[in-house]
Amino acid sequence: MAEVIKVEKLTVEFPAGGAGQQTKVAVKNLNLTVSSGEVFGFLGPNGAGKTTTMNVLLGFVNPTSGSASIFGVDVRQPIARQRIGYLPELTYYYKFLTAEELLRFYAKVFRIPKDQVESRIDEVLKLVELEHARKRLIKTYSKGMQQRAGLAQALINDPDLLILDEPTSGLDPIGRMKVREIIQRLKNEGKTVFFSSHELGEVETVCDRVAILNQGELKVTGRVDDLVRENQMNLEKIFLEMIGYKSPVTV
């Protein structure tokens, strides 16, 4: 299978701030590949370097060393993002626009032919079940609706790769289920999905492969079923072991 994401020896350092001005290593020597058609779970505790890695993939942050490419194109080139859909962790969109206007704007950015724009908007709004609210300003949406509007904008260009940063964070069980269904549907369509999440049960259900990151270092990567079989424990326990968590309470 073709490599969609390729990260080689990626290191990202930030100034730690303060008088000493030392650097904080957010990602250390990370190697990662994601193949076409995979649903890949990117796991780690808060501050592990997941969002920083995603920020490098999207060109928001420049790596200190190493390289990253998407579809074989260096991530610093804007064209690398032509076939990507991205849903940030906290969804904030232009609140003075309606969902329809927001999607029309992004469709223009992707140069979707004019005669296809309206049908594409209809399609994604139907997929995320926002057809009824398409003419309402985004500022009037509930959190779940905003998240679904976020998914709609991530899907407007019919991307081959979806990067989702904690897509179910803060959603109620129905909202989470809907997002999961959408990921499953995209998987069935052969799309590549790269997402971070703290919902390990959800990751176990939808992901083909996972990587666990801790303090910027890759601890383990592999197929979910292989990891579960080899370690004789569920993903949550593997995760806790990999990050070195020891419970003070014996259950």
Add this chain to the structure above:
Amino acid sequence: MMNNAFALAGIVIKELYRRKDFYVLFILTALLTLLLGSINFFNEQNIARYVKEFCLLLIWIASLVIAVTTTARQIPAEREQRTIFPLLAKPVSRGDLIFGKFLGCWIASGIVLVVFYVFFAVITGAREHHIHVAAYFQAFWMHWMMLGVVVGMVLLGSIVFAAPSSNSTISFVVILGILLVGRHLNKVADSLAEPTSSILYTVYYVIPHLEFYDLRDLIVHNAGSAPWWAVGVATIYAMVYAALFQFVAWMTFRRKALN
């Protein structure tokens, strides 16, 4: 690049007409213009000129307030509300973002100016029964070119200063400083000792001379129009400065980490 820039400009314009700032300033200016336009000061010509001068000053203030506040909040709001993340995750470069925001703010300022000038022309035309169209057009055009320089300058400020309020305040001080004392800096420099004189001369030649674009007197005194070649040169001068400010803004912004 132009496709993305025009898409972004459309968003800026949409934001302007969905916010209340423009309507408040327009209604305020319109009310004052109508009020002053309706008063007949014993058919005294000079008083009518003062009224025109005052109304044009209001238009200048209102347009500057709209241009500066609209531009100052663009990039900081994108970062603060995190709308910049889904935007730059698309095939949009940071150069596109800077140029698109410039274009949007400049076109939005132009639309505001058209509304103000047309309204003013209708009011004064109704009183004086004639309008010097070329003079009105030149005044509008030069005013819009000046706002292009202002928008470029404030956009650069919004990359340097994180808070829109500090950027707006500093921009207003700089713009008013240039408009009020810019033209006198060389004369002041002549009366000073070295090295202050040279420094002041450098400042005089480096700053964009926004006062060149003030053609209000032509309308107030019904003095006809300015030479078209001068308007052309001033247009090029404004474009050079607006491009320069955008280039420096892009240089500053292109390697900035967004997190």
